[in-house]
Amino acid sequence: MRLGGRLQAAIEILDDIETRKRPASDALKDWGLAHRFAGAGDRAVIGNIVYDALRRKLSIAWRMDSADARDIAYGALLSDAEMSAEAINAELADDKFAPAPLDAERLAAWESRDLAEAPDHIRADVPEWCAPHLEALFGNDWVREGAALAARPPVDLRVNTLKASRAKVLKELARAGAAEAPLLAGAVRIPPLRALGRHPNVQAEPAFQKGWFEVQDLGSQIAGLVAGAEPGQQVLDYCAGAGGKTLALAAMMENRGQIHAFDAEKPRLAPIFDRLKRAGVRNTQVHANPEDLVQFEGQMDIVLTDAPCTGSGTWRRRPDAKWRLSPQQLERREIEQREVLDAAKRYVKPGGRLVYVTCSLFASENNLQVEAFLRENPDYSEVDAKPLWQAAVPGAGEIAPIFPSHGMVLSPERTFSDGFFISVLKKAG
Incomplete structure (x- = not known):
């Protein structure tokens, strides 16, 4: 699949999640079962767009001046996928499976709006009724803390000291980008995704099957x-x-x-x-x-x-x-x-x-x-x-x-x- 088909799939899944109020994992799974021609790489990119759009749903909608699933999905490409409007249009050109192009009005809103001027709960990307709960805990830092909860997460691994050492796990997962995690001597971290990349399937690694590590935040x-x-x-x-x-x-x-x-x-x-x-x-x-x-x-x-x-x-x-x-x-x-x-x-x-x-x-x-x-x-x-x-x-x-x-x-x-x-x-x- 080209980007156009992947973007259209993400839009359909976002609509499904919103309409049926269902978990994203269920919607993505059902889409994959109904579109078995989609490969692992396709599903990974579609999932990235869907999750990026959901993490930053409010801030993207505010910058787009639209909460439509198509505009939110485009906004996810512009933000977390690190793509420019020109790059997106070039990728979608002559792709019969691509959605309609982003409206000039939406793009103009995106380029002209400064998120720093948005209401606090929108900058934090949290439901407005949740804002007082976060503010009560974090005080003046609550918007920054909320925004951190809207960022892409790393993959954290716990080294199983019954079978392995961190050095041993790091050596086995070097090609996956694994590095020492902060704070704990027994933890390994694979950094958050960039752009349209995808995390390696660490559970397919021989080291995982041998019980050397577990996926654990x-x-x-x-x-x-x-x-x-x-x-x-x-x-x-x-x-x-x-x-x-x-x-x-x-x-x-x-x-x-x-x-x-x-x-x-x-x-x-x-x-x-x-x-x-x-x-x-x-x-x-x-x-x-x-x-x-x-x-x-x-x-x-x-x-x-x-x-x-x-x-x-x-x-x-x-x-x-x-x-x-x-x-x-x-x-x-x-x-x-x-x-x-x-x-x-x-x-x-x-x-x-x-x-x-x-x-x-x-x-x-x-x-x-x-x-x-x-x-x-x-x-x-x-x-x-x-x-x-x-x-x-x-x-x-x-x-x-x-x-x-x-x-x-x-x-x-x-x-x-x-x-x-x-x-x-x-x-x-």
Whole structure:
């Protein structure tokens, strides 16, 4: 496919996402199934245009003076694809599958409008109702933080120290552009895409199949380190999902002690079995039935709860989610978080720790949840977050997360990671 056909496909997918209010990944998958002639390179470029358009939906629309899917897709080429209008027109010339050219009026608006003059939430590329939540956390920096959540993300890898070293992984992935990630000695990073390029499929690499590394954002890796699991301990990963943090904890524990990985949603838990085998993890048991956990009440040194949340900290990777999010969904997540904390606390032994993690940047899901939990559970106290950060990331220097009234908050702008909240709560001995 030439650029014209790829651009037209992106426009159709953006229309589908907007009309049916569905995840971008589903819309892209369905388009690929219906257009099997499209190769991997075609699908990658189409996906880039779609995700770039969704990340910067408001700012592109403001500069174009149009929210039409065609104009947004063109704007994505002009911004993140680093193409000029002349280059786009040259690429689309004589392409019968190309969409109609960009209107002169839209192009004139693009060239004349200065984004610095746009309203704050548009410069931040966030829904207007979310702006107060970000401002409450980041203060005067909230627009810059929001804009960082609208940038293309890197691909972060966690070196599996049960099988490999970072030097070994870097050597294997040198051709993929892998380099040392910031902050962590056990992390590798492939930089964000440029223009219409595509990331290498690292999961097709022999090193991945051998279990030398896992794909895991830097912030998620830091959350595992802050949990502080040690060899020989008893640990419960209460909302384990596909097992990313479980694997990280197993490596920290050097396969000694015991990890119990639980998730109430069996489809989310299903990938963990292959991942555990590939990574060489031997100290983990997987549970999908809540009744299985009764025997562990009051027995765990650490209970990690990666609670369900709005995912506002991951908008770089799932930008469509920020446009589907509503205040009602936020309220539902807050209820679920309280339920998770209330359920998870029963497994913590005296003197043990309950680690509360979300990938959200909203206070009502984070420090306010911790505040309510401490108020209702006087036998718990919070561990000071600053020493935890320094211990987990000893080489950070002046780089630091935000420390609100409770816990710590990571963000792309401050810690070069997705957005995460982490709080460690200790039960009285």
